[in-house]
Amino acid sequence: MTDTPQFQGTHLFDRLCWAKENLDGVQSDYRVVYEDSVDECAKILVPDPNWMATALQGGILPPVWVYHELAKDEARSDFKKHTRGYLLHETEPMPAMTEEEAIEYLIMKDCPQSVWRNWNEGNKPKMVICRKEQLPSTREWRNAWKITEELTVTDLAA
Amino acid sequence: MALGKIKADTLEHSTAGSLDTQYVVNGSAKAWVTGSSAAAIATGQSLNISGGTDHGTGDYSYAFISSLDSASYTGAVAPHGGGLRLATSYTVRNTTGVFAIYVGTSNSAASDHGHCGAAFGSLA
Numbered sequence: 001m002t003d004t005p006q007f008q009g010t011h012l013f014d015r016l017c018w019a020k021e022n023l024d025g026v027q028s029d030y031r032v033v034y035e036d037s038v039d040e041c042a043k044i045l046v047p048d049p050n051w052m053a054t055a056l057q058g059g060i061l062p063p064v065w066v067y068h069e070l071a072k073d074e075a076r077s078d079f080k081k082h083t084r085g086y087l088l089h090e091t092e093p094m095p096a097m098t099e100e101e102a103i104e105y106l107i108m109k110d111c112p113q114s115v116w117r118n119w120n121e122g123n124k125p126k127m128v129i130c131r132k133e134q135l136p137s138t139r140e141w142r143n144a145w146k147i148t149e150e151l152t153v154t155d156l157a158a
Numbered sequence: 159m160a161l162g163k164i165k166a167d168t169l170e171h172s173t174a175g176s177l178d179t180q181y182v183v184n185g186s187a188k189a190w191v192t193g194s195s196a197a198a199i200a201t202g203q204s205l206n207i208s209g210g211t212d213h214g215t216g217d218y219s220y221a222f223i224s225s226l227d228s229a230s231y232t233g234a235v236a237p238h239g240g241g242l243r244l245a246t247s248y249t250v251r252n253t254t255g256v257f258a259i260y261v262g263t264s265n266s267a268a269s270d271h272g273h274c275g276a277a278f279g280s281l282a
Binding site: 011012013016017020024025027040041043044045046047048049050051054061067070071074080081082084085088106109110139142143 | 188191195196197198199200201202204205206207208209210211212213214215220221223224225227228229253254255270281282
């Protein structure tokens with residue numbers, strides 16, 4: 001296995017260029033299905049294979065709280081440009097993750113916080129992690145896809 | 159990280175003239191991706207992307223790993239694959255961390271289709 005260079009302090013984009021040259025992509029079968037509005041269809045988050053390789057490798061990606069800090073900055077009414085981008089590059093990188101840990105990280109990075117912080121509140125879950133084979137095999141009626149009402153939070157906790 | 163580094167503000171050719179290196183830095187794509195009709199990405203078909211989201215028919219977004227400094231970057235997008243389609247950078251959904259692409263038919267109906275895009279701007 002290729003050793004990750006000591007990347008803390010290296011621009012994150014440079015680390016990604018290193019990863020693209022040195023790591024083989026890892027296709028994940030996991031998919032994250034979530035609903036962030038009752039009026040809209042379910043969304044499906046698909047991990048990028050190059051990103052998954054960096055997550056499994058370790059020493060490349062910043063902690064997910066860095067993205068939350070940047071999102072807070074961007075949500076300010078007077079936001080024009082990021083001034084704390086250094087958090088991406090100077091914070092100690094995450095160690096190697098398992099595929100499951102990587103999916104949890106991806107959820108916290110790329111799903112709306114309103115979904116993953118309260119995924120199990122309500123009559124049915126707002127978010128489900130599944131295998132791609134569990135999704136409909138065709139995209140017919142895609143804009144009507146919803147997480148089934150038959151799936152309860154209790155089912156998922158069991 | 160032990161990397162060789164060449165610092166230069168200008169590249170000069172013997173006959174063809176010179177080029178300021180800021181053109182290279184500022185003019186390069188900071189992220190690119192080719193996605194399927196379900197926002198899946200084949201190995202090697204992206205840079206600086208953590209994942210794709212399928213929001214519905216023809217409605218896709220991709221998240222950056224290394225964020226851009228502002229949401230007013232330029233997205234260059236195109237349909238990818240056979241058949242006549244149109245694609246647009248869906249700027250309403252773009253943020254410093256998200257690059258959105260909308261794909262439709264020639265009469266503007268949303269359409270599931272492969273697509274590709276590149277983001278040009280400055281990194282955070």
